Amino acid sequence: MNEEHEIGTSVEWCGSVDLMSAELQRLVDNVGNRLSRSVAIDDAELRLKAYNAHQTAVDVARSGSIMQRSAPRTLRDYAYECGADTVTDLFDLPARPDLGLDIARIGIPVRHQNALLGFLWLLGSEGSVDAEQADILRQACETAGLMLHREHLLGELARGRERELTRDLLTGDEATCEHAAEQLVTENLFVSQPVNCIVVQLSPVHEKLTDQDRLALAAGID
Numbered sequence: 001m002n003e004e005h006e007i008g009t010s011v012e013w014c015g016s017v018d019l020m021s022a023e024l025q026r027l028v029d030n031v032g033n034r035l036s037r038s039v040a041i042d043d044a045e046l047r048l049k050a051y052n053a054h055q056t057a058v059d060v061a062r063s064g065s066i067m068q069r070s071a072p073r074t075l076r077d078y079a080y081e082c083g084a085d086t087v088t089d090l091f092d093l094p095a096r097p098d099l100g101l102d103i104a105r106i107g108i109p110v111r112h113q114n115a116l117l118g119f120l121w122l123l124g125s126e127g128s129v130d131a132e133q134a135d136i137l138r139q140a141c142e143t144a145g146l147m148l149h150r151e152h153l154l155g156e157l158a159r160g161r162e163r164e165l166t167r168d169l170l171t172g173d174e175a176t177c178e179h180a181a182e183q184l185v186t187e188n189l190f191v192s193q194p195v196n197c198i199v200v201q202l203s204p205v206h207e208k209l210t211d212q213d214r215l216a217l218a219a220g221i222d
Contacts, residue, residue, distance in 0.1 A: 024050045024147050031140045035133055037126050041110065041144055043118040044219055046071035046079065049148070056126055060100030075099050084109070085116055090134055092124070108137050112145035115215040117152070120144065152215060162189050 024041060032039040032052035040051040040062070048065045065071050075096075079085075082093055084107060093105040104124035110117050120141050122129065129137070165187075168180035184190040200217060202209070209217075 059102035
């Protein structure tokens, strides 16, 4: 693989990720316009993926999520304690002012092949959801599930690239090591601070990993 092709592959992957984000944003904008409501989609760790222009006032939890693109671990734990990770349809998340959640949420899980990939959220302060709106939300979550699954697969390609360069870095061949080190820096894959390493041993080890297995592992590592 020559350097020109490697750079082209990296740019193509980044462009695909940007396209995924744009598609998810269009979906959120469309749902928000149809329902005339504030809409947000998080991943399974409550990291904000997309949101529309808000129709009403927001609370600290939402504004913080917008500013930082993530939510405190305590808020994620609270949502899961309320069953967010096990429900299969619309559910209510009661307000918790001590966590910055001054406004209750109406949520619905985003799944693909039963794997939890995220949540679509509405603000409870903007009213309840009728049957027609619920159907719109379910369809949107099905589409969002496909988008987030594709994003996960693209992430797998990127991690494959990391593994390839790490393998080359450990070959002992000076030229190969030097090239791998340069690519790790060029592609922003090198981290110059302490890291943690998690090793997972699968049982039984002879079975091939499925997409659902990979999603579960990625969620566990996160």
